[in-house]
Amino acid sequence: MDETTSALDLFGDDRAGGIYRTAAQIIYEKGFDATSMTEIAEAVEMTKPGLYYYVKGKKELLFSIMRFAMDLLDREVVAPARAISDPEQRLRHIIQQHARLLTHEAGALAILIDEEAGLSDDDRRQIRRRKRNYFAFLRRTLEDLREQGRLLPVDTTVAAFSLLGMVMWIARWYDTGGRLAQEQVVADVTEIAVAGMLNTGAASPMALLGTLPKNKSA
Amino acid sequence: MDETTSALDLFGDDRAGGIYRTAAQIIYEKGFDATSMTEIAEAVEMTKPGLYYYVKGKKELLFSIMRFAMDLLDREVVAPARAISDPEQRLRHIIQQHARLLTHEAGALAILIDEEAGLSDDDRRQIRRRKRNYFAFLRRTLEDLREQGRLLPVDTTVAAFSLLGMVMWIARWYDTGGRLAQEQVVADVTEIAVAGMLNTGAASPMALLGTLPKNKSA
DNA sequence: CAATACTTACCGACCGGTAAGTAATCGGCC
DNA sequence: GGCCGATTACTTACCGGTCGGTAAGTATTG
Numbered sequence: 462m463d464e465t466t467s468a469l470d471l472f473g474d475d476r477a478g479g480i481y482r483t484a485a486q487i488i489y490e491k492g493f494d495a496t497s498m499t500e501i502a503e504a505v506e507m508t509k510p511g512l513y514y515y516v517k518g519k520k521e522l523l524f525s526i527m528r529f530a531m532d533l534l535d536r537e538v539v540a541p542a543r544a545i546s547d548p549e550q551r552l553r554h555i556i557q558q559h560a561r562l563l564t565h566e567a568g569a570l571a572i573l574i575d576e577e578a579g580l581s582d583d584d585r586r587q588i589r590r591r592k593r594n595y596f597a598f599l600r601r602t603l604e605d606l607r608e609q610g611r612l613l614p615v616d617t618t619v620a621a622f623s624l625l626g627m628v629m630w631i632a633r634w635y636d637t638g639g640r641l642a643q644e645q646v647v648a649d650v651t652e653i654a655v656a657g658m659l660n661t662g663a664a665s666p667m668a669l670l671g672t673l674p675k676n677k678s679a
Numbered sequence: 680m681d682e683t684t685s686a687l688d689l690f691g692d693d694r695a696g697g698i699y700r701t702a703a704q705i706i707y708e709k710g711f712d713a714t715s716m717t718e719i720a721e722a723v724e725m726t727k728p729g730l731y732y733y734v735k736g737k738k739e740l741l742f743s744i745m746r747f748a749m750d751l752l753d754r755e756v757v758a759p760a761r762a763i764s765d766p767e768q769r770l771r772h773i774i775q776q777h778a779r780l781l782t783h784e785a786g787a788l789a790i791l792i793d794e795e796a797g798l799s800d801d802d803r804r805q806i807r808r809r810k811r812n813y814f815a816f817l818r819r820t821l822e823d824l825r826e827q828g829r830l831l832p833v834d835t836t837v838a839a840f841s842l843l844g845m846v847m848w849i850a851r852w853y854d855t856g857g858r859l860a861q862e863q864v865v866a867d868v869t870e871i872a873v874a875g876m877l878n879t880g881a882a883s884p885m886a887l888l889g890t891l892p893k894n895k896s897a
Numbered sequence: 898c899a900a901t902a903c904t905t906a907c908c909g910a911c912c913g914g915t916a917a918g919t920a921a922t923c924g925g926c927c
Numbered sequence: 928g929g930c931c932g933a934t935t936a937c938t939t940a941c942c943g944g945t946c947g948g949t950a951a952g953t954a955t956t957g
Binding site for chain 3: 497498499509510513518519
């Protein structure tokens with residue numbers, strides 16, 4: 462009864478679960494606007510009104526998928542990370558686990574990233590609040606790193622967004638059946654991310670020479 | 680006659696140029712699917728058939744915007760980078776210039792990233808080919824860095840995508856009117872990107888300890 | 898008179914969503 | 928065990944609205 466096939470899509474193995482799972486997959490592939498309710502219905506071998514027996518509307522469907530993804534992120538990434546006191550190890554865990562979720566099964570996680578525009582105002586507020594919390598957690602980790610003098614001399618907001626971009630992007634390019642193994646992608650991205658944050662003491666002498674074609678100011 | 684107001688939107692200052700420029704802005708803000716031709720027409724103070732006097736169709740409009748963005752990228756980022764022989768400096772230039780374009784005016788560049796699905800099959804093939812060329816150029820730069828023993832021990836494909844993700848993401852979060860100055864964002868992202876690629880000799884001892892909560896396999 | 902730069906009026910297709918009906922299943926009661 | 932009404936899980940038929948796109952006409956300009 463608890464046989465969660467692939468760890469991610471544990472939306473439930475009843476009819477409703479299958480609908481949300483299928484919808485997430487199609488929306489991920491084609492985009493929210495380009496996906497019709499009829500299409501989702503047919504993918505679960507129903508007619509559209511049959512689908513509406515389970516689902517209130519298209520927006521509610523999207524919100525459910527995004528809330529599920531956010532729950533997953535909180536449970537698999539944030540919650541365990543909170544227990545790690547060393548900021549470098551905590552950072553490493555966040556990137557690694559987030560990357561692991563994205564390579565394992567992008568669906569809902571990728572929708573969470575891209576389809577905010579499809580939500581109602583209230584729903585969007587909720588999702589944004591949770592995203593901000595995640596971002597703040599990541600940024601705080603970088604600030605902890607800074608306090609120990611281990612962070613590169615960069616703005617923590619820019620740094621946090623850079624990390625997120627790197628990780629989120631995985632959903633766009635990683636091909637489950639491709640040449641690269643999930644473990645390698647996760648490991649490499651984690652290394653790059655951590656290396657990009659750490660003040661290695663080398664202090665990047667090249668940066669001072671500067672290839673800057675335009676001087677910034679003073 | 681050559682007074683290019685803000686360096687980016689030099690689509691031309693005639694009527695057609697204004698249409699493409701306005702369309703790019705609206706599509707950037709609302710997404711391609713969610714933007715109607717009527718909406719674009721009204722933004723340039725016309726009716727929809729008036730717009731069709733200048734434009735063949737919605738897909739052609741999108742393709743023109745993306746081709747423009749790709750031209751811009753080739754001219755401002757790739758072409759000058761080709762002249763730089765040192766791979767670290769070349770890498771620095773690519774990231775810096777790409778980031779500069781994105782912070783300066785996201786519009787067309789961001790559409791290039793996100794709206795591939797809206798293209799016809801032929802147009803998509805063209806855009807993809809050019810994107811692949813850009814990616815290959817970036818990856819080759821990393822391989823040059825590797826030959827000199829200066830690249831982290833990571834797969835160059837993963838590394839190149841990580842760089843792109845970091846940079847592309849700027850379009851999603853950077854607010855032109857916000858707290859952070861363009862120059863600082865460009866500079867910080869560039870530092871993080873380069874630091875993330877370089878083998879600093881420190882060799883990241885933490886990586887070997889591993890925070891891995893689940894063993895991958897054998 | 899012809900080309901340019903549009904407008905009003907309209908088209909078929911498809912969208913999200915619903916009203917109303919139906920076949921199968923179920924608990925409860927004699 | 929057999930019948931019954933309610934609930935479950937749908938279906939067919941349809942709605943108003945919006946979309947991309949077009950046919951046909953018109954005012955302005957050279």
